[in-house]
Amino acid sequence: MDVKVKVDKLNLWYGTNQALHDISIDLYDNKITALIGASGCGKSTFLRSLNRMNDLVESAKIQGNVIVDGKNIYDKDIDVVSVRKRIGMVFQQPNPFPKSIYENVAYAPLKHGIVKKGSDCDELVESSLKSAGIWEEVKDKLQAPGTSLSGGQQQRLCIARTIAVKPDVILMDEPTSALDPISTEKIEALMLELKKSYTIVTVTHNMQQAARIADHTAFFHLGELVEYDETEKIFVNPKLKKTEDYITGRFG
Amino acid sequence: METKINKNNNFYIPQIEKRNKQSKRFRLYALSAVVLSLSFLAFFLIDIIKAGIPAFTQSSVKIEISIDEETANNPYGILERDMSRLVSRAWLRSFPKEIEAHPEWIGTTQTFWALLNAEADQYLKGTQSKLKENQKSKLDALLQEGLIERKFNATFFFTGDSKIPENAGFYAAIVGSVLTMLVTMSLAVPIGVMTAVYLEEFAPDNKLTQIIEININNLAAIPSILFGLLGLAIFINFFGVPRSSPLAGGMTLALMSLPIIIVSSKAALKSVPASIRQAGYALGLTKWQVTKDHVLPLAFPGVLTGSIIALAQAMGETAPLIIVGMIAFVPDPVTSLTSAATVMPAQIFTWSGMPERAYIEKTAAGIMVLLTVLISLNTIAVLLRKKFEVKW
Ligand SMILES: Nc1ncnc2c1ncn2[C@@H]1O[C@H](COP(=O)(O)OP(=O)(O)OP(=O)(O)O)[C@@H](O)[C@H]1O
Ligand SMILES: [Mg+2]
Numbered sequence: 077m078d079v080k081v082k083v084d085k086l087n088l089w090y091g092t093n094q095a096l097h098d099i100s101i102d103l104y105d106n107k108i109t110a111l112i113g114a115s116g117c118g119k120s121t122f123l124r125s126l127n128r129m130n131d132l133v134e135s136a137k138i139q140g141n142v143i144v145d146g147k148n149i150y151d152k153d154i155d156v157v158s159v160r161k162r163i164g165m166v167f168q169q170p171n172p173f174p175k176s177i178y179e180n181v182a183y184a185p186l187k188h189g190i191v192k193k194g195s196d197c198d199e200l201v202e203s204s205l206k207s208a209g210i211w212e213e214v215k216d217k218l219q220a221p222g223t224s225l226s227g228g229q230q231q232r233l234c235i236a237r238t239i240a241v242k243p244d245v246i247l248m249d250e251p252t253s254a255l256d257p258i259s260t261e262k263i264e265a266l267m268l269e270l271k272k273s274y275t276i277v278t279v280t281h282n283m284q285q286a287a288r289i290a291d292h293t294a295f296f297h298l299g300e301l302v303e304y305d306e307t308e309k310i311f312v313n314p315k316l317k318k319t320e321d322y323i324t325g326r327f328g
Numbered sequence: 329m330e331t332k333i334n335k336n337n338n339f340y341i342p343q344i345e346k347r348n349k350q351s352k353r354f355r356l357y358a359l360s361a362v363v364l365s366l367s368f369l370a371f372f373l374i375d376i377i378k379a380g381i382p383a384f385t386q387s388s389v390k391i392e393i394s395i396d397e398e399t400a401n402n403p404y405g406i407l408e409r410d411m412s413r414l415v416s417r418a419w420l421r422s423f424p425k426e427i428e429a430h431p432e433w434i435g436t437t438q439t440f441w442a443l444l445n446a447e448a449d450q451y452l453k454g455t456q457s458k459l460k461e462n463q464k465s466k467l468d469a470l471l472q473e474g475l476i477e478r479k480f481n482a483t484f485f486f487t488g489d490s491k492i493p494e495n496a497g498f499y500a501a502i503v504g505s506v507l508t509m510l511v512t513m514s515l516a517v518p519i520g521v522m523t524a525v526y527l528e529e530f531a532p533d534n535k536l537t538q539i540i541e542i543n544i545n546n547l548a549a550i551p552s553i554l555f556g557l558l559g560l561a562i563f564i565n566f567f568g569v570p571r572s573s574p575l576a577g578g579m580t581l582a583l584m585s586l587p588i589i590i591v592s593s594k595a596a597l598k599s600v601p602a603s604i605r606q607a608g609y610a611l612g613l614t615k616w617q618v619t620k621d622h623v624l625p626l627a628f629p630g631v632l633t634g635s636i637i638a639l640a641q642a643m644g645e646t647a648p649l650i651i652v653g654m655i656a657f658v659p660d661p662v663t664s665l666t667s668a669a670t671v672m673p674a675q676i677f678t679w680s681g682m683p684e685r686a687y688i689e690k691t692a693a694g695i696m697v698l699l700t701v702l703i704s705l706n707t708i709a710v711l712l713r714k715k716f717e718v719k720w
Contacts, residue, residue, distance in 0.1 A: 157614055160612040173622055174604075174625075241611055
């Protein structure tokens with residue numbers, strides 16, 4: 077098991093309110109790590125600090141290291157744009173661009189110079205949509221607006237869009253919480269497929285989902301990382317009472 | 329419709345009648361406010377149209393003239409005295425040119441439709457006139473004989489202002505307005521939109537930015553005449569832009585339009601959902617790529633509407649232009665950005681102050697043209713907004 081992302085003593089403040097306390101955690105390559113915990117405990121904040129989306133929040137102040145492949149992404153000599161290219165993100169609400177399905181996938185790779193316009197680009201769009209398991213549904217209407225798809229399809233389009241820039245790590249913030257059970261199942265299957273090539277970190281409020289797909293699970297509480305272990309251990313045999321209480325639904 | 333409420337069931341709420349009456353009364357107030365404002369508007373429109381319609385036709389008289397070398401040199405002598413008092417001086421003045429253009433006429437007798445002067449025209453249109461009784465009876469006689477006709481007044485649309493009322497037209501003002509608006513828009517739209525983009529997307533959210541934004545909002549509410557003084561001080565006195573020119577007027581109006589365009593563009597940018605920006609940033613796009621390709625296209629309908637509304641407002645603006653001298657008497661349509669010009673509202677203002685009766689109908693007709701342009705602009709704004717609005 078290779079460590080892909082090594083988080084070291086991460087602290088984060090929104091103004092004077094500290095949202096993350098001394099988080100240290102190793103995230104493994106080709107594994108799915110689930111982040112669980114009560115609402116407001118800092119899961120999204122933590123996830124966003126892994127690709128520096130928190131830079132967009134003006135009040136956010138961050139301290140500590142996030143080391144990806146041996147390099148701290150918060151180092152001064154690293155450009156935030158290149159960080160986000162390598163560490164992609166999928167959001168809770170599907171947010172396709174109000175452009176065609178094709179453009180949704182092709183836009184960023186073209187800008188990054190991954191492909192040139194033409195058959196290369198067509199191929200990348202096709203392979204990305206295939207990896208996201210949505211090719212069959214959209215191959216005949218690539219010029220239709222991305223927003224005309226169903227919620228579940230939109231979410232898979234967003235995943236295809238993320239894959240298309242060829243990231244190493246994919247962060248997902250409650251990717252299925254806005255979706256129906258069938259769409260959820262499709263996304264879960266997709267995540268299991270994607271972990272073969274990517275490191276996946278996902279936030280979920282759904283304990284069954286964490287149990288079904290995650291290799292490792294991290295339990296957050298009030299901005300602290302309480303317990304982190306293989307999913308099976310967390311669910312069957314948690315070390316701490318707090319974790320057990322949360323998992324069995326006694327609070328949160 | 330009105331059924332009596334049955335109090336003897338468990339749906340009955342005490343005082344329900346009173347509450348219903350209250351809302352009915354409120355509805356009535358609101359409705360009467362609407363009716364009142366609509367009737368003001370209707371009254372204004374009907375009044376203007378009634379006054380302005382006659383300006384779109386002018387009377388001409390059919391005359392026969394035997395043309396020789398002499399007539400070409402002295403056009404004022406071609407008509408008998410009582411007739412030449414009724415025919416427009418402008419028409420007589422242009423007569424030699426006509427002959428020059430048609431040398432074959434010399435030695436023949438030709439029939440012309442000669443434009444009557446404003447006093448005669450006004451008399452024929454049934455308004456008061458300073459004509460003498462014998463002139464009036466002469467006109468009546470000509471009318472009887474079918475020698476007088478009301479024709480479409482092309483002069484109004486194809487010439488500039490004139491001291492001869494029947495020869496005064498709106499064309500120079502229309503051209504002046506178009507050139508002035510070109511200057512205004514080519515300055516105000518890019519600067520306004522870029523300012524809005526900077527403030528909304530790039531500027532840090534600190535005290536300074538807030539102060540700037542508050543002041544821009546205040547600028548949008550400043551009396552327009554002050555922009556005229558500003559334009560006079562900066563553009564004309566300091567930078568030496570020629571007075572009365574479309575350049576000076578356009579730049580002054582750009583100052584006035586800027587806050588409106590900035591405020592409406594900012595609102596349009598703000599209404600773009602944050603999730604679109606996040607999607608862009610999460611793909612590793614730069615701020616400019618996200619703004620240019622994803623945020624601005626979504627804000628485009630709003631930006632466009634705001635710009636057109638600002639344009640319409642600038643087009644109807646008079647006060648600041650009077651200050652920069654665009655109220656001059658301009659008989660010929662302006663040909664360059666730096667020569668003296670007038671604009672539609674300024675022309676209307678000038679005419680409204682003229683003593684001759686004929687200018688009253690011209691004033692109203694000018695207002696009709698201006699209103700038509702403004703209403704079309706607003707309609708275009710609405711249509712474009714509908715067309716470009718992104719469906720979610
Ligand atoms: N942009 C922000 N500005 C200020 N405070 C914020 C911001 N985002 C989050 N917070 C605060 O940080 C804390 C953690 O929020 P976060 O969104 O990370 O929680 P979460 O675990 O993702 O919750 P949920 O499960 O409801 O999504 C909360 O107290 C929240 O109020
Ligand atoms: Mg969250």
